[in-house]
Amino acid sequence: MTTSMLGEPIARREDPRLLTGQGRYLDDIGHRALAAAFVRSPHAHARIVDVDVTEALDVDGLVAIYTHDDLEGRVGEPLPLLIPHEALTHGRTPYALAKDEVNHVGEAVVMVVATDRYVAEDACERIRVRYDFLPPVVGIEAARDAALLVHDDVPGNVSAHLVQENGDARSAIDAAPNVLELDLAIERSASTPLEGRGVHARWDADDHSLRVYTSTQASTSVRAALAAKLGLPPDRVEVIAPDVGGGFGVKIMHPWPEEVLVPWAAIRLGREVKWTEDRREHFVSATHERGQLQHVRVGFDDEGRLLGLDVTVWHDNGAYTPYGIIVPIITTTQLLGPYKPGAYRAEFFSLYTNTVTVTPYRGAGRPQGCFAMERTMDAIAEHLGVDRTVVRERNFIQPDEMPFDHGLTFQDGRPLIYDSGDYPATLEKIKKLVGWDDFAAFRSEARAAGRRVGIGIGCYVEGTGVGPYEGGFVKVETDGTVVVATGLTTQGQGHQTVFAQVVAAELGVPIERVAVTTGDTRRFGYAVGTFASRAAVMSGNAIAIAARKVRDKALRVAGEALEADARDLEIVDGTVRVVGSPPGAPGTSIPLATVAVLANPLRYAFDREAERATQFGGPVDVSKPPVAEGDSPGLEETGYYSPPRSTFANGMHAAIVETDPDTAEISILRYCVVHDCGTLINPRIVEGQIHGGVAQGVGGALYERMVYDDAGQLLNASFMDFLMPYSTEVPVVETDHQQTPSPLNPLGIKGAGEAGVIPVSAVIASAVSDAEGFAVTRMPISPSDLHELRLRHSSEGGPAR
Amino acid sequence: MSEQLYEVTLLVNGVHRSATVPARRLLSDFLRHDLELTGTHVGCEHGVCGACTVLVGGRPIRSCLQFAVTVDGEEVTTVEGCTRPDGELGPVQQAFRDCHGLQCGFCTPGFVTTITAYLHENPEPTADEAREAIAGNLCRCTGYQNIVASVLRAAQLRTGSTEAAAEAAP
Ligand code: FES
Ligand code: FES
Numbered sequence: 001m002t003t004s005m006l007g008e009p010i011a012r013r014e015d016p017r018l019l020t021g022q023g024r025y026l027d028d029i030g031h032r033a034l035a036a037a038f039v040r041s042p043h044a045h046a047r048i049v050d051v052d053v054t055e056a057l058d059v060d061g062l063v064a065i066y067t068h069d070d071l072e073g074r075v076g077e078p079l080p081l082l083i084p085h086e087a088l089t090h091g092r093t094p095y096a097l098a099k100d101e102v103n104h105v106g107e108a109v110v111m112v113v114a115t116d117r118y119v120a121e122d123a124c125e126r127i128r129v130r131y132d133f134l135p136p137v138v139g140i141e142a143a144r145d146a147a148l149l150v151h152d153d154v155p156g157n158v159s160a161h162l163v164q165e166n167g168d169a170r171s172a173i174d175a176a177p178n179v180l181e182l183d184l185a186i187e188r189s190a191s192t193p194l195e196g197r198g199v200h201a202r203w204d205a206d207d208h209s210l211r212v213y214t215s216t217q218a219s220t221s222v223r224a225a226l227a228a229k230l231g232l233p234p235d236r237v238e239v240i241a242p243d244v245g246g247g248f249g250v251k252i253m254h255p256w257p258e259e260v261l262v263p264w265a266a267i268r269l270g271r272e273v274k275w276t277e278d279r280r281e282h283f284v285s286a287t288h289e290r291g292q293l294q295h296v297r298v299g300f301d302d303e304g305r306l307l308g309l310d311v312t313v314w315h316d317n318g319a320y321t322p323y324g325i326i327v328p329i330i331t332t333t334q335l336l337g338p339y340k341p342g343a344y345r346a347e348f349f350s351l352y353t354n355t356v357t358v359t360p361y362r363g364a365g366r367p368q369g370c371f372a373m374e375r376t377m378d379a380i381a382e383h384l385g386v387d388r389t390v391v392r393e394r395n396f397i398q399p400d401e402m403p404f405d406h407g408l409t410f411q412d413g414r415p416l417i418y419d420s421g422d423y424p425a426t427l428e429k430i431k432k433l434v435g436w437d438d439f440a441a442f443r444s445e446a447r448a449a450g451r452r453v454g455i456g457i458g459c460y461v462e463g464t465g466v467g468p469y470e471g472g473f474v475k476v477e478t479d480g481t482v483v484v485a486t487g488l489t490t491q492g493q494g495h496q497t498v499f500a501q502v503v504a505a506e507l508g509v510p511i512e513r514v515a516v517t518t519g520d521t522r523r524f525g526y527a528v529g530t531f532a533s534r535a536a537v538m539s540g541n542a543i544a545i546a547a548r549k550v551r552d553k554a555l556r557v558a559g560e561a562l563e564a565d566a567r568d569l570e571i572v573d574g575t576v577r578v579v580g581s582p583p584g585a586p587g588t589s590i591p592l593a594t595v596a597v598l599a600n601p602l603r604y605a606f607d608r609e610a611e612r613a614t615q616f617g618g619p620v621d622v623s624k625p626p627v628a629e630g631d632s633p634g635l636e637e638t639g640y641y642s643p644p645r646s647t648f649a650n651g652m653h654a655a656i657v658e659t660d661p662d663t664a665e666i667s668i669l670r671y672c673v674v675h676d677c678g679t680l681i682n683p684r685i686v687e688g689q690i691h692g693g694v695a696q697g698v699g700g701a702l703y704e705r706m707v708y709d710d711a712g713q714l715l716n717a718s719f720m721d722f723l724m725p726y727s728t729e730v731p732v733v734e735t736d737h738q739q740t741p742s743p744l745n746p747l748g749i750k751g752a753g754e755a756g757v758i759p760v761s762a763v764i765a766s767a768v769s770d771a772e773g774f775a776v777t778r779m780p781i782s783p784s785d786l787h788e789l790r791l792r793h794s795s796e797g798g799p800a801r
Numbered sequence: 802m803s804e805q806l807y808e809v810t811l812l813v814n815g816v817h818r819s820a821t822v823p824a825r826r827l828l829s830d831f832l833r834h835d836l837e838l839t840g841t842h843v844g845c846e847h848g849v850c851g852a853c854t855v856l857v858g859g860r861p862i863r864s865c866l867q868f869a870v871t872v873d874g875e876e877v878t879t880v881e882g883c884t885r886p887d888g889e890l891g892p893v894q895q896a897f898r899d900c901h902g903l904q905c906g907f908c909t910p911g912f913v914t915t916i917t918a919y920l921h922e923n924p925e926p927t928a929d930e931a932r933e934a935i936a937g938n939l940c941r942c943t944g945y946q947n948i949v950a951s952v953l954r955a956a957q958l959r960t961g962s963t964e965a966a967a968e969a970a971p
Contacts, residue, residue, distance in 0.1 A: 015898040015903060016898065021839065021840015021879065021881040022840070023840075028839035193905070195905070245905045246941050246942055278846055493904070688901050688947060691946045692941070692943050693944075695943070696941070718849070720847060720849050724939055727935050728932065728936045730944050730946070
């Protein structure tokens with residue numbers, strides 16, 4: 001039934017296309033385009049002395065070679081700093097092609113355009129760049145010590161320093177009966193979508209317009225950035241995100257150097273130009289995340305209740321700060337999770353290193369924050385000898401304390417106020433799902449068999465659906481199809497399905513009639529982008545608002561045609577009818593398609609619908625204009641949703657792990673998730689998001705790290721060496737839902753995209769610590785890391801379980 | 802410095818297709834850019850992710866690790882050829898849809914071809930075998946759980962359709 005579409009786990013509407021090879025990803029477009037390739041810096045830190053292209057010039061098929069000297073006007077200026085912040089006192093962004101200096105391995109120095117990619121790479125190989133080496137700054141400790149600088153004019157390598165405080169945390173801790181300190185570390189990882197970045201540009205000299213396809217999470221903003229860079233009126237620039245093979249945050253970064261250079265070259269050459277990133281390029285020239293060192297000082301009472309929490313974070317922002325300091329801001333605000341921290345102080349230093357730039361990766365600083373808080377909770381439990389879930393429960397914000405104001409500023413610049421959530425209920429569910437209270441029995445059984453097992457838990461709260469806004473467009477065509485558009489982009493979240501579900505439910509039409517377009521500036525020009533688990537919340541609600549407006553208008557127009565009061569009408573299965581009228585009774589119903597015709601006064605009856613419509617036209621009031629003042633022709637509306645502030649989803653994960661006493665191998669025996677993202681539009685899709693998030697979390701907890709040597713070379717820049725989990729590494733995820741609708745938006749939904757990844761490192765650390773009897777403080781943890789920890793703890797004479 | 806070119810002819814999804822390419826043209830690029838069959842995807846170009854998997858003579862191979870000239874004259878099946886004869890979703894494709902086995906869909910063609918070949922050899926896998934069968938392909942979106950379910954579902958659909966076909970046979 002059409003009206004119950006919301007909440008149904010229906011199969012995805014995009015799948016038949018994608019399953020039969022009919023998807024159109026970036027590299028599937030423009031087979032005749034010229035290909036771009038880049039000469040990238042092999043050094044982490046160096047001055048460019050000279051670029052010699054002589055040998056490349058006789059490569060057959062070479063079209064053009066560009067260095068920074070060729071970039072005129074704003075194309076030659078540094079790329080924009082997208083999110084300025086007053087604490088970001090020393091923001092630095094790269095040039096599209098390096099000018100004078102390179103600051104990480106992989107930074108683009110020369111662009112080559114040729115007839116195909118093979119030839120372009122041949123030419124790249126023959127270009128000689130001479131460098132003067134500078135000593136690189138690699139790793140957070142080196143950046144913090146600041147014996148060497150990444151940017152000469154940035155003292156201490158500090159791009160930003162921010163302190164947020166609610167109450168006097170330091171005094172509260174000093175006065176507390178119990179005080180603990182923790183030093184924690186999280187390694188770098190990255191989004192690594194299966195499809196890398198890519199850009200295709202076509203300049204139409206006759207029309208004086210530019211069409212750019214880019215594998216992005218923010219097509220409208222790419223358009224604005226390109227128009228500004230290239231000096232074009234924005235309405236002469238179209239930017240389209242085609243099918244995108246995964247994003248996970250990395251593709252929210254824009255404009256990339258390549259995203260500016262490819263269109264620029266296309267205009268200059270008057271030819272289609274395309275660049276498809278290869279895997280190594282993605283590792284060394286896209287972006288990473290996660291790397292942080294943390295120091296926690298916590299004061300608590302004898303029950304384990306927090307009295308004061310003081311956290312310092314040293315955040316590795318890599319070579320540049322084009323995306324601002326969103327990640328450490330999120331870490332230090334979302335760290336609080338479902339707890340009341342007492343007095344809270346958070347301080348971070350965002351530090352430059354000569355490594356790949358850091359921008360958000362799924363979770364965007366939350367996994368690190370969650371790790372800090374959950375390790376702290378476990379430490380308190382251990383200190384007091386209290387069950388870990390009990391300590392957590394004692395610190396929970398209670399449902400009757402919602403909305404809860406933390407007295408801090410969130411990443412959207414708005415107050416950090418939780419809207420809703422029932423944390424004790426979520427905890428109950430996760431304990432039940434994982435069998436928390438029965439675990440002791442399982443442990444002794446396992447121990448008797450010579451096995452070592454542990455259980456862990458992690459709780460998080462995630463601010464989702466951040467503003468400022470999204471929009472939606474809904475139009476009923478005269479054949480009864482409903483076209484829907486929203487500006488934000490899709491990277492596999494099933495938006496063509498979930499947004500169609502929203503429209504089907506709101507408008508009362510069969511879902512098969514609804515066609516959704518995302519991320520195409522030709523169809524919808526205003527948008528912010530797909531990040532921060534915001535798509536369903538923001539565009540879902542905007543589309544719902546637009547659909548409700550269309551519905552109101554349809555009822556009004558149909559009411560005039562049927563000579564009925566609009567309040568007595570409903571739309572069922574694409575037909576407007578008088579409520580309670582027997583089906584087929586004459587004069588009581590009218591197809592929505594016909595209403596669409598009537599809504600657009602016509603001179604010409606060009607098809608059946610138009611012809612039929614005239615029968616319903618009724619007597620015309622010739623004293624009024626055909627389109628009333630303030631009204632507009634057609635059955636189409638645009639709606640915007642702009643929330644006062646973010647909505648906060650939450651969840652709790654628990655895992656049972658086994659650690660091999662000899663090999664130190666860590667296996668996840670069970671992984672359980674209870675999550676609350678408000679009202680569900682499509683539970684199957686939400687569950688898929690959770691599975692994928694957990695898999696990335698497992699990668700981050702056990703396998704993935706960016707291994708840089710002291711010279712700043714990334715040693716594992718391939719899927720061979722960067723250990724992304726295969727099916728054999730990912731556990732079966734058992735899920736349960738809790739639904740506390742958001743009071744902030746019409747649909748009551750909260751975001752779900754990132755939730756799966758957030759607590760995984762915390763949970764696995766908790767479980768491994770439980771199995772081993774000592775606290776794990778650095779993630780990821782490999783078998784050799786665990787082996788070394790065992791040696792260290794046995795030499796210190798610590799307990800072994 | 803112009804390269805020597807070779808004519809390569811393949812029987813792709815039952816249709817003879819040919820193009821003239823340099824010796825170093827990868828099979829993946831040949832399929833995608835010379836024949837414009839873009840269903841085969843390239844996720845790593847070094848043989849690790851499996852997105853580029855196609856069937857050559859019914860056996861799964863990584864098309865990013867083969868030169869097109871080396872498979873001249875062979876029979877190749879890509880994801881486009883894994884549909885039913887009437888163009889509807891084939892059993893593996895249908896199973897992915899039923900089980901939400903894909904999100905962004907970029908890895909999917911490699912899974913579909915791999916699983917198609919696998920079920921030919923092992924038509925009734927257990928859940929563990931299903932997980933093992935896909936252990937050479939990377940997916941960054943799904944966490945694999947629904948892909949494992951898709952393998953099992955595809956096995957059901959396949960036997961169902963062979964049974965149905967047998968019943969329908971005169
Ligand atoms: S693209 Fe061939 S295995 Fe990854
Ligand atoms: S569905 Fe996106 S990589 Fe598998």
